[in-house]
Amino acid sequence: MMKKVSKNFWKDKKVLITGHTGFKGSWLSFWLNEMGAIVTGYALDPPTNPSFFKLLNLKSKIKSVYGDIRDLNSVKKHVKGAEIIFHLAAQALVLESYNNPVETYTTNIIGTVNLFEACREQKTLKAIINVTTDKCYKNREKPEIAYKESEPMGGFDPYSNSKACSELVTDSYRKSFFNSGAKIGIATARAGNVIGGGDFAYDRLIPDCVRGIMNRQKIIIRNPYSTRPWQHVLDPLSGYLILAESLCKSPKEFSEGWNFGPKEKGAKSVIEVVRTFCKLWDDEVKYQIKKDPRARHEASYLRLNSSKAQKKLLWKPRWDSETAVRKTVEWYKAYLNKENLEKLTSVQIRSY
Numbered sequence: 001m002m003k004k005v006s007k008n009f010w011k012d013k014k015v016l017i018t019g020h021t022g023f024k025g026s027w028l029s030f031w032l033n034e035m036g037a038i039v040t041g042y043a044l045d046p047p048t049n050p051s052f053f054k055l056l057n058l059k060s061k062i063k064s065v066y067g068d069i070r071d072l073n074s075v076k077k078h079v080k081g082a083e084i085i086f087h088l089a090a091q092a093l094v095l096e097s098y099n100n101p102v103e104t105y106t107t108n109i110i111g112t113v114n115l116f117e118a119c120r121e122q123k124t125l126k127a128i129i130n131v132t133t134d135k136c137y138k139n140r141e142k143p144e145i146a147y148k149e150s151e152p153m154g155g156f157d158p159y160s161n162s163k164a165c166s167e168l169v170t171d172s173y174r175k176s177f178f179n180s181g182a183k184i185g186i187a188t189a190r191a192g193n194v195i196g197g198g199d200f201a202y203d204r205l206i207p208d209c210v211r212g213i214m215n216r217q218k219i220i221i222r223n224p225y226s227t228r229p230w231q232h233v234l235d236p237l238s239g240y241l242i243l244a245e246s247l248c249k250s251p252k253e254f255s256e257g258w259n260f261g262p263k264e265k266g267a268k269s270v271i272e273v274v275r276t277f278c279k280l281w282d283d284e285v286k287y288q289i290k291k292d293p294r295a296r297h298e299a300s301y302l303r304l305n306s307s308k309a310q311k312k313l314l315w316k317p318r319w320d321s322e323t324a325v326r327k328t329v330e331w332y333k334a335y336l337n338k339e340n341l342e343k344l345t346s347v348q349i350r351s352y
């Protein structure tokens with residue numbers, strides 16, 4: 001059996017999303033708004049220009065608060081009244097974390113501490129989901145390993161490491177101040193490498209491909225044989241939503257860490273994803289492998305085992321990697337053709 005996101009559950013729910021101006025936060029805000037939830041977003045300005053947040057016209061659809069997650073008083077003010085919180089605000093890029101480790105650590109760790117501090121005083125709250133990452137696990141660089149939730153935390157680069165710390169902070173707050181989730185459900189969600197329309201971040205594969213096409217240049221690939229659990233953004237988001245529904249019904253039972261990986265057992269290499277992207281876009285699109293000898297360390301192999309979410313939450317990833325890339329190509333083509341992106345995004349969510 002497979003569970004679907006319940007539209008009825010979300011209608012009129014008061015939801016706070018931190019990081020709502022980012023790639024995943026914009027998708028989540030839009031989806032929840034379409035289901036009739038009362039959404040408040042808390043974040044800095046959109047991290048990219050163009051941004052999905054602006055293209056979806058989200059400012060006019062939800063209550064959008066500009067605020068820094070490192071500012072405890074401000075966070076306290078804006079969590080008031082929320083029933084469910086999705087915490088996505090983060091410095092979310094591996095390479096940027098090498099350039100700005102202090103900002104990465106303060107945003108990703110102190111930001112998490114601030115959110116939980118603010119939540120301690122909330123009476124209306126039922127569930128909090130801290131969105132971390134597949135990169136929080138101690139990576140043993142073995143292609144045969146698919147990480148389960150019980151694996152130790154780790155993280156080589158400051159981004160991955162800060163997210164592992166954010167996991168530990170969540171666990172401590174859950175046990176120390178929330179009675180292990182007795183009344184307010186507290187979970188973490190670890191998803192794979194997400195693709196989908198609306199991502200314009202630097203040093204991410206699909207946005208780099210789209211920029212190559214826009215500039216009529218070959219797509220440059222840095223690490224062709226790195227494997228990642230690629231998935232369409234709607235797959236993990238449906239997992240977060242189903243997890244939140246379960247936390248509200250039975251907080252203690254679901255207050256733990258959850259993997260939301262892709263459909264395939266094996267993750268795909270970068271080169272496989274790029275080949276699919278080029279095939280689906282246009283045969284004329286070309287790519288070139290250009291390794292950077294001074295490149296920073298990035299993990300070579302990363303796979304997630306999501307059987308726990310499939311068994312206990314009845315969540316299942318729906319779109320295989322080819323479908324994920326096809327939906328992504330469809331979205332960026334519409335973007336380049338200046339089509340109605342609110343309509344297309346809504347259609348993609350409905351088709352999901």
Ligand SMILES: NC(=O)c1ccc[n+]([C@@H]2O[C@H](COP(=O)([O-])OP(=O)(O)OC[C@H]3O[C@@H](n4cnc5c(N)ncnc54)[C@H](O)[C@@H]3O)[C@@H](O)[C@H]2O)c1
Nearest residue numbers: 019021022023024043044068069088089090092133193194
């Ligand atoms: N995109 C992926 O492939 C992926 C994979 C796994 C996990 N994640 C996690 O999902 C979450 C969202 O990722 P994304 O791809 O949408 O990232 P993004 O960079 O597009 O968005 C980040 C959001 O955080 C906000 N933010 C950053 N610093 C802030 C601060 N100091 N105070 C308040 N807000 C701040 C930004 O304004 C933005 O809204 C992150 O926690 C990320 O680590 C992403």
